[in-house]
Amino acid sequence: MRSLYLDKNLRIVFGVTLMVIMSVSSIIPVLPSVMTQLGLGPDTVGWVITAFTLPGVLMAPAAGILADRYGRKTVLIPSLFVFGIFGSACFFAPDLKSLLVLRFLQGVGAGPLGVLNYTIIGDLFQGRERAAAMGYNAGALSMGTALFPAVGGLLALIGWRWPFLLPITAIPLGLLAAARLRAPDPEPDPDLGKYFKEALKGMLDKKVLVLYCVTFLTFLILYGPVITYLPVLMDHRFGASPLAIGAVISSSSLLTALAASQLGRLSRRFPMRALLLCSFALYGLAMLLLPLASGLWLCVPPILLFGLAMGLNVPTVLTLLSGLAPMEHRAAFLSVNGMVLRLSQTIAPLLMGAVYALAGLRAVYYAGAGLAAAMLALGVFALAGGRAGPEAEDFVRRPNDSDPNVR
Numbered sequence: 001m002r003s004l005y006l007d008k009n010l011r012i013v014f015g016v017t018l019m020v021i022m023s024v025s026s027i028i029p030v031l032p033s034v035m036t037q038l039g040l041g042p043d044t045v046g047w048v049i050t051a052f053t054l055p056g057v058l059m060a061p062a063a064g065i066l067a068d069r070y071g072r073k074t075v076l077i078p079s080l081f082v083f084g085i086f087g088s089a090c091f092f093a094p095d096l097k098s099l100l101v102l103r104f105l106q107g108v109g110a111g112p113l114g115v116l117n118y119t120i121i122g123d124l125f126q127g128r129e130r131a132a133a134m135g136y137n138a139g140a141l142s143m144g145t146a147l148f149p150a151v152g153g154l155l156a157l158i159g160w161r162w163p164f165l166l167p168i169t170a171i172p173l174g175l176l177a178a179a180r181l182r183a184p185d186p187e188p189d190p191d192l193g194k195y196f197k198e199a200l201k202g203m204l205d206k207k208v209l210v211l212y213c214v215t216f217l218t219f220l221i222l223y224g225p226v227i228t229y230l231p232v233l234m235d236h237r238f239g240a241s242p243l244a245i246g247a248v249i250s251s252s253s254l255l256t257a258l259a260a261s262q263l264g265r266l267s268r269r270f271p272m273r274a275l276l277l278c279s280f281a282l283y284g285l286a287m288l289l290l291p292l293a294s295g296l297w298l299c300v301p302p303i304l305l306f307g308l309a310m311g312l313n314v315p316t317v318l319t320l321l322s323g324l325a326p327m328e329h330r331a332a333f334l335s336v337n338g339m340v341l342r343l344s345q346t347i348a349p350l351l352m353g354a355v356y357a358l359a360g361l362r363a364v365y366y367a368g369a370g371l372a373a374a375m376l377a378l379g380v381f382a383l384a385g386g387r388a389g390p391e392a393e394d395f396v397r398r399p400n401d402s403d404p405n406v407r
Contacts (some may be wrong), residue, residue, distance in 0.1 A: 014140040025148035029242035033160035046349020051103040056342030059111025064335020071185040080174030082109030087167025115338040122322035135263030138315035146253030153246030219344035224352035225368035238296040252307030259311025282309035284372030
């Protein structure tokens, strides 16, 4: 297999992927400071994240439809500029209301990015190369997830606002993508009604619905117990500094990056459904162990388990979903997955905030374990039976793999 990570198009996609997670991961260490400076409580601090993720619920499907009809770059480039301009403007927000408005507008630009990065990978590659490219991209995402909390923690030493300045890097990335990105575009059917009918029919396939459910539950766990409430746990229980919080959370991404980068090899040795089921079990174990940690650094082992689960789960789901989607509908398929993801990100802080208010911090993690158990039950029920080859042929049909535009 050729060295896909050297592909210039894939490198630009890596940059887009880093933008997707920058504006959540980089502010995790300063959430306690934001609470103090803006007068928020543990049950309401999630609004800083929700304001950013909420627009993606609507923008993701709209972006998918537009990208299928008018081309990937036509949607990608303006989205990067919107993300960069309004995201960096958050640095200057004088109060909570202004911050939330700017985070919302930044989220309008962010919504399409998390759809188009995976769509472009699906367009460029097929089969095991697609699995490997998805894995490399997830590895880049994980390295960013590891790096940005540490960068945010370091910038917080200057002041709590400084992590909000990072999105300005999306502007030069947008210029680079406009000049250098080469990605095949689909040839849309001029009949828009037929496009919607065929895309909807494909999305209602049982396998596709299962993958959407897995995405929803995954990001409930990630954005509830981990991103929103792990900083609260470490701050309240151990008095951890923003830098220490960033370091602990970053550690999970090391295993995520390692597992994801090896997805191409793992998919040749193990059925993809086995990788998924393993990840679900690891989520549950991590959620059960986190509230039992008696010291700050004892949070690291369960967080590493969580990171391993993410590395097995997310790129596998995206590889399978991309394989199920024909090229002319791929952005729509992945945009619905992006909508589900954003909906989950938006609900998670509020849902876990309600759990926290009703039953305390431990209950947040037990709720996370319950979500992992639901995923495992869904996976066992929906993915059981049939033949499972190393590329999960029983799970994925690839009508588009013979497309001459796909390598």
